[in-house]
Amino acid sequence: MPEPQPVLAPLTESAVFLTLVVEPGGEQAVHDFLPDLGGVVRSVGFRMPEEGLTCVLGIGSDAWDRLFDGPRPARLHPFREIRGERHRAPATPGDLVLHLRAARTYPCFELARRITGALGGAVRVVDEVQGFRYFDRRDLLGFVDGTENPTGAAASAAVLVGAEDPEFAAGSYLLVQKYLHDLEKWNALPVEAREHAVGRRMLDDVELSDEEKPTDSHVALTTIVEEDGTEREILRDNMPFGSIERGEFGTYFAGYAADPGVTERMLTRMVVGDPPGHSDRILEVSRAVTGALFFAPSADFLDAPPPRVTPPQPAQEEPTRADLGIGSLRAT
Known part of the structure; x- marks a missing residue:
């Protein structure tokens, strides 16, 4: 099994999320940098091991085809906008994403400075978010975030x-979104209304019972259970x-999954509703302003990436005598 990138690293107190686009003509520079990424991370992290510095790099669908020849991850595709009766999850530009974590x-x-400096003009930063861990792991809405993350195996x-796509084993699909909150509107709601919107008690983080929990609460709509009773999970960071x-307050969503369809089903249930029109109550005060899907290949893949696609060259026409500077010979 290849070595994965540190997608399963413990939750940290700080993070930086950078979304980049690869400029036309910058593909070779990005491709050449990939094997150097691990060394750059080590050069910064070695001096401060107590910080637990990690980096995950994800590659978007369009960029993948510009960077590599040969097969591609089976489920990688551009993020598709999700639109409901009153809400939407937009799709926004992004060829690369960097998820940097530390204490x-x-x-x-x-x-982030070293990576973008090494890439230079080959890339352009289109979004930067510096995240922080809030009071006892709560988000700005006042609820503990990530309670139901899976652990261990x-x-x-x-x-x-895994084996379903062996050429890309140990990789992971990363879907990111930036949500902005209307905190004034949210904080004006009674605590009970906020708990019903989320599906948890605010003080002790206990999930509401099925009898108490509204079917359009966030917890209810993001819980995916198959017909055989299997619950599908993702890892939220x-x-x-x-x-x-700027008066901006929000949550940066970063969801890792072996199958991006699971995350997309959760988002569709939130935005469209289940049944349609029965959308997530949180979206009354929180709206997504970005959205992109990436594949974070294994560390082994980045250390030795496949060759880059070589653009076809235009056919060369045979030179004429005039092109060669040879005049016509005529008998005089």
Whole structure:
């Protein structure tokens, strides 16, 4: 089994999420950098092992075809906008995503600076979010986030690609979204209304009983159970973020899964509703402003990526005598 990127690393206190686009003509520089990524991470993290610095790099569908020749991950595709009667999950540009985690922000910042510096003009940053861990792992809405994340073997099974796509085993699909919250509207709601929107008690983080929990609560709509009773899981590494200057307060959603269809089903149930029109109550105060899907290949893949696609060259026409500077010979 190849070595995965650190998608299963423990939740941290700080994170930086960078979404990049590869500029036209920058493909070779990005391809050449991939084997160097691990060394850059080690060069920063070695000096501060207590920070637990990690980096996950994901590659989007369009960029994959520009960077590599040969097969591609079986379930990789561009993120498709999801639209319901009143809400939507937009699709926004993104060729690469960097998910940097550490105990404090400055190692993430230094690593982000070095990576983007190495890539130079080959890429352009289109979104940057610096996340922080809030009071006892709560989001800005006041609820503990990530309570139902799988652990141990269950986490590996939920997150890492296996025998179903052996050429890309140990990879993971990463779906990211940036949500902005209307905290004034949210905080004006009674605590009971907020608990019914989420599906958990606010104080002790206990899930509401089936009798108490509304069917359009966040917990109810993001719980996927197959007909045979199997619950489908993903790994969430969401982070709060905010800007006092811009008046922006939100949650950055980062969901890892072996099958991106599971995450997309959750989002569809949230936005469209189940049944349609019965959408997630949280979306009354929270809206997605970005959305993109990436594949985070194994560390082994990044260390020795497949060759890059070579664009076809235009056919060369045979030179004429005039092109060669040879005049016509005429008998005089």
